[in-house]
Each structure stands twice: as C-alpha cells, then as structure tokens.
Amino acid sequence: xxxxxxxxxxxxxxxxxxxxxxxxxxxxxxxxxxxxxxxxxxxxxxxxxxxxxxxxxxxxxxxxxxxxxxxxxxxxxxxxxxxxxxxxxxxxxxxxxxxxxxxxxxxxxxxxxxxxxxxxxxxxxxxxxxxxxxxxxxxxxxxxxxxxxxxxxxxxxxxxxxxxxxxxxxxxxxxxxxxxxxxxxxxxxxxxxxxxxxxxxxxxxxxxxxxxxxxxxxxxxxxxxxxxxxxxxxxxxxxxxxxxxxxxxxxxxxxxxxxxxxxxxxxxxxxxxx
Numbered sequence: 001x002x003x004x005x006x007x008x009x010x011x012x013x014x015x016x017x018x019x020x021x022x023x024x025x026x027x028x029x030x031x032x033x034x035x036x037x038x039x040x041x042x043x044x045x046x047x048x049x050x051x052x053x054x055x056x057x058x059x060x061x062x063x064x065x066x067x068x069x070x071x072x073x074x075x076x077x078x079x080x081x082x083x084x085x086x087x088x089x090x091x092x093x094x095x096x097x098x099x100x101x102x103x104x105x106x107x108x109x110x111x112x113x114x115x116x117x118x119x120x121x122x123x124x125x126x127x128x129x130x131x132x133x134x135x136x137x138x139x140x141x142x143x144x145x146x147x148x149x150x151x152x153x154x155x156x157x158x159x160x161x162x163x164x165x166x167x168x169x170x171x172x173x174x175x176x177x178x179x180x181x182x183x184x185x186x187x188x189x190x191x192x193x194x195x196x197x198x199x200x201x202x203x204x205x206x207x208x209x210x211x212x213x214x215x216x217x218x219x220x221x222x223x224x225x226x227x228x229x230x231x232x233x234x235x236x237x238x239x240x241x242x243x244x245x246x247x248x249x250x251x252x253x254x255x256x257x258x259x260x261x262x263x264x265x266x267x268x269x270x271x272x273x274x
Contacts, residue, residue: 045122050268054068060132065129067129072092114139114142120149124152124271128156128167154226168228175228183219184218187214189204197266200262209231215227231255236257237260
C-alpha cells in the first residue's frame, strides 16, 4: 500500500505544481488563458486521487455500442474503489439506470489519441466498444508514446450479438502492429493483477458475456502496460442490479457483477502502483 500512496501523492503534487505554473503563464500569454481544458485536467489531477478517462474513438457505426456505452459501469467501479481504499474519485455524472449512453460531459474525463500531450497527463485510460476500429498513424504513435512513458490502458470488448468480438480483434491487431508479434501475451493467473487487492486466482479473468480468450496483456520491460479482455467485464461493472449481463451463471457468461468489479479494482490499483 505504501507504493500506491507514494504514486498517488506524486501525481497530486506534480499536478498542483503544474497548475500553478499554468496559472502564472496564463497572465503573460493569452494562449494559456484559452487552454481551459488543460487547466481543468491539472485541477482534477490535483483534487482527485483517481480518474478513469474514457478514450473517444471512431468505430464501426453499424453496431450499437460505441466508445460511450454504459457510463454507469465507470461510476460503479470508481465508487467501489473509493470504498476499498478510501480514496477520492471524480464521479461520473450519468444518472441513468442500467444500460445507457452518455454525452461527453457525463464522463469524468474524455480523451483521444489525437492529443498525445493530453493523454500523457493521466496514469490510466479505459477503452471499449462493440465494433471494428482502426487508428491512423498519429494515433498509433500517440498510443505507443503513452504506453512507453508508463501509462496503463484497459481495453475491454463490448460484445456484439452473442459471440462477435470485433473490438477485441481490432485491439489485438493494433497492439501487434505497434509493438510487434510477441508483445501481447497471455496474463497468467499468478500475475499480481489477479491478487493485489482481491484474490481472483481461482476465477482468473471474469467472463460476463461473449467469447473468452483469456486475459491478454501488452508487456513492456516486464511491466503490464495494456490489459485486453474479450469477456465484457465492463458490462459486468454496469450490472449491479443483476438484470443484464453475467448474472452469476444465469446470464450469458459465468461471472457476475461482483467478480467483474473486483477485477476492475485490481486493474486500477495495478495502474496506480506501477
């Protein structure tokens, strides 16, 4: 836990110092005064222990669930995390029940891989959708830069239909193209991401919906930099009422809300401590 506190403290101290620098330079340079988004980011990093930025990106428009699906999931995960480690999280504003879609302003933070400087402010990012997607050259380079600088990316497939795993396939292709054929590997059940807060050694990757290809990870210098799932744990985070996905064996998968949330907490804690 001391490592986690140190990392959190470092982020808050750095963000606070940078915020003061931006405020001072704003008075001398009108361009800084207009950059309200940057100042908001730095203020959020100073005022909250943990943020979970959603990655906004274009995917196949023929499917239903895009980058902004089920914001209730983010809210449920962050609230559970704040209960487990007593941290201050920035809440998601979406107030709908169950499944749903959000405006940009409903999430606590929205980022894109078009803005390399901005994504590198955040220690972790979350990305999901149902459909195929592709990144352009700049977006690929931004992802590479972000992950090599120490960022952590959670990529979870939001299942399309009963078994389609379009997002998962796109993500595997993207990571392999950027980092090489051997960079993405299976994440074994003895890895700390399955044990650091909740012990999921027996469960492994929770399976809430769709296909289960097992946990995959991008490893850079033995650090897990990206975690890729095909099992729709994001919908498991959403399903706190037991009405939709992963209903402990009664839904399409075998794992329910609790296991999905536990996996999410472990992922965020790993990101904060590495």
